[in-house]
Amino acid sequence: MKFLYADWLLTCNNEFTIIQNGAIAFEETILDIGTIDDFRNKYANEDIEYLGKNSVIMPGLINTHVHLEFSANKTTLQYGNFVKWLFSVIEHREEVIEKATKELIDSELKKMIANGTTTIGAISSYGFDLDSCVQSALNVVYFTEILGSKPDMIDTLFVDFQEKLKSAISQSSKKFLPAIAIHSPYSTHPFLIREVLKIAKESNMPVSAHFQESKAENDWLNYSHGEFESFFKNMLDQKTSLTKPNDFLDQFKNIDNLSFTHCVEANKKELQQIKELGATITHCPNSNRLLNNTLLNISYLNDIPLAMGTDGLSSNNTLNMFEEIKNAFFMHTNLDTNQLATKLLTAATQGGAKALGLNTGILSKGFDADIISFNLPDKCNNKDDLATAIILHTTQTKRTYIKGTDELNK
Ligand SMILES: [Zn+2]
Known part of the structure; x- marks a missing residue:
């Protein structure tokens, strides 16, 4: 199982839920989502990798x-x-x-x-x-x-x-x-x-x-x-x-x-x-x-x-x-x-x-682990501005997981 966390996690679900200090656990599919605090309690013995300053995790x-x-x-x-x-x-x-x-x-x-x-x-x-x-x-x-x-x-x-x-x-x-x-x-x-x-x-x-x-x-x-x-x-x-x-x-x-x-x-x-x-x-x-x-x-x-x-x-x-x-x-x-x-x-x-017709596109338990991550150039102060900041400042990813495998850094 792979564990990641970032400053921001966008689920892209119907409510467009954004989790600050969000963490994700996955294999080929997503097994869990939560805050890093939750994850540290739940998975005390696991290595949860931090993706760095101003990092974002979202669906591919x-x-x-x-x-x-x-x-x-x-x-x-x-x-x-x-x-x-x-x-x-x-x-x-x-x-x-x-x-x-x-x-x-x-x-x-x-x-x-x-x-x-x-x-x-x-x-x-x-x-x-x-x-x-x-x-x-x-x-x-x-x-x-x-x-x-x-x-x-x-x-x-x-x-x-x-x-x-x-x-x-x-x-x-x-x-x-x-x-x-x-x-x-x-x-x-x-x-x-x-x-x-x-x-x-x-x-x-x-x-x-x-x-x-x-x-x-x-x-x-x-x-x-x-x-x-x-x-x-x-x-x-x-x-x-x-x-x-x-x-x-x-x-x-x-x-x-x-x-x-x-x-x-x-x-x-x-x-x-x-x-x-x-x-x-x-x-x-x-x-x-x-x-x-x-x-x-x-x-x-x-x-x-x-x-x-x-x-x-x-x-x-x-x-x-x-x-x-x-x-x-x-x-x-x-x-x-x-x-x-x-x-x-x-x-x-x-x-x-x-x-x-695919079971992907949302970060939620049970969906395929098609996940990308990247880092914004600076701190985003307001959750509501995050989607705009991503669009303005992102053209490439640091990780591109497809069904749980990072296909960018293989
Ligand atoms: Zn066409």
Whole structure:
């Protein structure tokens, strides 16, 4: 059993309980939590390690949405407009994918561990990131993605999807869980959506989809007009949208662990539907900013659970979750700072765990021992300011325990 204590311990539970001089005992799972005084009484003969001045212990961060296969992009793709970006992805896809070697993906995953991430939701379009994800020390929920709307291609696409999913399922382990992603309502044929959701329900797998990411998407889905009109006409000879947003969402009933990424253009009715589905919204603010999409209106979400993701390096400059949270902190200027900081840290921990269906993201007895620690540059005088101080001053961790093992200092 391992014992640690720090000046501050953030549980990231529903009450956002913070324990000053907090201690934790764990093996693969968390066995006990309390104050150092309690622990000294209870575990008088144990060695309880102090993590130093201004130390913080909190749950590991969960990057709920990342595309590792696009990790090689630095300056190739075009930002500033969603449809322009999409054209640039299509034009440069092969060269970007080819450059994302296993070594490159492995090194990004290692960096994530050093940056405090303990779990990822990896969206895999091709299966090229499978070996890296299987071998990584991170907890990985691996989403095999379905994409394609051309009627004459449907059978081929479905067979290909089933093959990739089978490969992922064959690698299942404590740290590697297969899941299913649907690319989006505009890019995936309703038949494929229906069939893959049937598989997800039968095997109780987590499901994720991009939804209402851009104005172009909203205009196309609702009115078959807007910036996507020429895109679909020229690329696929398609003149009308295959589905409406409400019909798309309707198909996701009875999925236990469901998340929709972006949702920045989702209207009241769609948000209500997402809420009724018990789904989570995954917020990727850097990606939304770079593609000049709308900023998610966090105040508008009511009680819909929130998770955070970096999206891929195809629409970000980093997979560092602390950087993502910090940027979100500065973007959402309509919320009180400490209230927002609490919301973002909760989203990046327990919010991600809910979306991915994992027993992690909260420091409490019985949860997986996915724990990070770091030291703030100076003393924090007020408990209420701690979440903000963490966001402002943290980009790396000193320890990153994943299921009880410090994967940073092995
Ligand atoms: Zn994405």
